[in-house]
Amino acid sequence: MxxxxxxxxxxxxxxxxxxxxxxxxxxxxxxxxxxxxxxxxxxxxxxxxxxxxxxxxxxxxxxxxxxxxxxxxxxxxxxxxxxxxxxxxxxxxxxxxxxxxxxxxxxxxxxxxxxxxxNIKKKPKKQPAAPNKETAPVNTGNPLVNVRIDSRLIHGQVATMWTRSLNTTRIMVVDDQIVTSKVQKATLKTAVPAGIHLSILTAKGAAERINSGQYNGQRVLLLVKKPQILAQLVSAGVKLPAVNVGNMSMSQGARQVAKSVAVTDEDTATFNQMAEKGIEFYHQMVPNDKQEPFISMLNKKEN
CATH class of the missing domain: 3.40.50.510 (Phosphotransferase system, mannose-type IIA component)
Incomplete structure (x- = not known):
């Protein structure tokens, strides 16, 4: 201890x-x-x-x-x-x-x-090489080892706990607005852990690359801010594993359904529509927490 x-x-x-x-x-x-x-x-x-x-x-x-x-x-x-x-x-x-x-x-x-x-810019150091096979075993299944909705995208919990527990080799941020923002892209590049690749893509670009098999063999952690982005990926033919609804910040018209999750009526509709198509959702802040079924949580709070 x-x-x-x-x-x-x-x-x-x-x-x-x-x-x-x-x-x-x-x-x-x-x-x-x-x-x-x-x-x-x-x-x-x-x-x-x-x-x-x-x-x-x-x-x-x-x-x-x-x-x-x-x-x-x-x-x-x-x-x-x-x-x-x-x-x-x-x-x-x-x-x-x-x-x-x-x-x-x-x-x-x-x-x-x-x-x-x-952080002292006198002597720039080389970044460590990407994780080797011992620390990041080759993935022979779906390259998306985890899909997380998190309005903060890459932050402490993601950078330190989730990437390590998942043996992540790549973080993929899918957001149509961030792709066009130099400031937001620079912030994400700074936040990504050393040795882990980063992709910042539009929903269309991400779907094309995933469906083409470009990330086969990798261990990709997919991050989005809102469920609507995931709905676009599903419509484009991307097969998603169970989705972790980790963090959705409070916004105007939103209601809180978990300590760290607040949803609007539009979000609720999107979640339920995707659930009807067979997409599973759960809530889990950190790897050590127990997974909680999210749709039942969502609709229970709604009544």
Missing amino acids: YILASHGDYAKQTLKSCEMITGELTNFATVSFKDPMGIDDVVKCYEDIYQNRQDSAEEVIIIADIPNGTPANAASTFIAEHPDVKLYSGLSLMLTLSLATGTPAEEAISQTIELMES
Whole structure:
């Protein structure tokens, strides 16, 4: 498990921010150092978490905010009695997110440093090669391994959790308006994870490429903002797997049918029309969440 420790509530708020992307993290705990606490008080916090963890054999790693601060110094004192515990400093949302998505601590720290350095435009670094066969097995079935309706398109949950859980090799964004916007296309290109290909296409262009077999053998995550785009793809002969209705932002005239999904009357009609044609829909924010049947949710809320 991971113990995030900081001066004040920085660790607590960092974990809270991370969980906005990942969902609840049960293997993380936080320690807040505040006046008038001393080192002994912080050591006791570590001890309580250590002794009360569910799995006594689980490795414990403390991530402090800064080296040589009270949280880190208290951790060093604590580790003297528990040498199996590891300590690192440099707590950040970027690091916490890497840890939360399964990256080992030392690798996560290295990745965080590299990402920070990459934002300094002095020495441009080569992008990693596309995932190899070991990390992204060749797909012999439908190249669309996941179809997601998400008004945010490529964001934290998609870039870190979904691409990893699906072994994605390509993200395909289908949107007739974005194709004509240099700014939106540039934003998407910046957001796509390194080593993953990106296609930004119109509905017509996407249908033509998918139907021609251009993406056969790949693992494509298809993203759209609205169900109407998917209806166009289906009309053009694209065979869709079950569709994840992940996020649809509130808009004028929309009603909320899930925590992260709001639909208009037009959306509702489109969903029901596609469902009648045999398209399945479910709601799932992050990979660890349970899939919920979306059409029954949609129509239940409607009555």
